[in-house]
Amino acid sequence: MGFVIAVDGPAASGKGTIAVKLGALYGYPVLDSGLLYRAVGVKVLERGQDLGDEAAALDAARSLDPAELEQPRVRTRAAGEAASRVAVYSPVRRALREFQQAFAAREPGAVIDGRDIGTVIAPHAPAKLYVTATPEVRAQRRWKQLTGQGEAVTFEEILADIRVRDERDSARADSPMTMAADAVLLDTTEMTIDAAFDAARRIVETARSRWETAKG
Numbered sequence: 001m002g003f004v005i006a007v008d009g010p011a012a013s014g015k016g017t018i019a020v021k022l023g024a025l026y027g028y029p030v031l032d033s034g035l036l037y038r039a040v041g042v043k044v045l046e047r048g049q050d051l052g053d054e055a056a057a058l059d060a061a062r063s064l065d066p067a068e069l070e071q072p073r074v075r076t077r078a079a080g081e082a083a084s085r086v087a088v089y090s091p092v093r094r095a096l097r098e099f100q101q102a103f104a105a106r107e108p109g110a111v112i113d114g115r116d117i118g119t120v121i122a123p124h125a126p127a128k129l130y131v132t133a134t135p136e137v138r139a140q141r142r143w144k145q146l147t148g149q150g151e152a153v154t155f156e157e158i159l160a161d162i163r164v165r166d167e168r169d170s171a172r173a174d175s176p177m178t179m180a181a182d183a184v185l186l187d188t189t190e191m192t193i194d195a196a197f198d199a200a201r202r203i204v205e206t207a208r209s210r211w212e213t214a215k216g
Contacts (some may be wrong), residue, residue, distance in 0.1 A: 033114030041082025120175035
């Protein structure tokens with residue numbers, strides 16, 4: 001495994017933006033693992049199936065084409081809700097784990113953002129961040145993103161969505177909303193994008209120095 005940067009955290013915490021910027025800085029490929037679950041949820045819906053049907057979700061995960069991650073429809077509000085629904089199925093998570101772990105094995109490194117990257121997908125990642133923010137700030141960010149894409153949605157609706165998703169994830173026995181013991185917490189509530197990225201960069205640089213020293 002190369003130098004893997006695991007960026008975990010709840011929805012709209014800023015982890016995606018930070019991951020992309022870190023990938024550009026180091027020249028590493030970036031995987032938004034949330035898109036995998038969004039694509040699975042969208043596929044279930046487009047097949048006319050029920051998100052409550054675990055077998056349907058598992059079949060969609062097993063037949064997932066990486067090209068589907070590039071489709072604009074996986075970045076909608078509906079896709080986010082669908083992702084939250086299918087992500088509760090352990091078989092679906094296991095089916096998508098291999099894809100993510102193969103991505104993490106890329107040389108000379110990779111950046112992956114999600115919710116269980118540092119705990120499940122790449123527990124030995126040299127650099128781990130757990131990015132978070134208050135529900136209100138996260139809702140504001142997501143509302144700006146969605147309205148910027150032309151979706152008609154209110155801040156109150158997005159805040160309700162985020163609270164439901166947080167509760168749904170936290171209530172699971174295998175909740176991905178767990179910060180790895182060796183991850184560094186980064187609260188972006190009162191940070192600009194530039195400030196959050198600079199803080200993340202410094203965290204990664206410290207981890208990189210430690211990793212290179214260990215390698216000898």
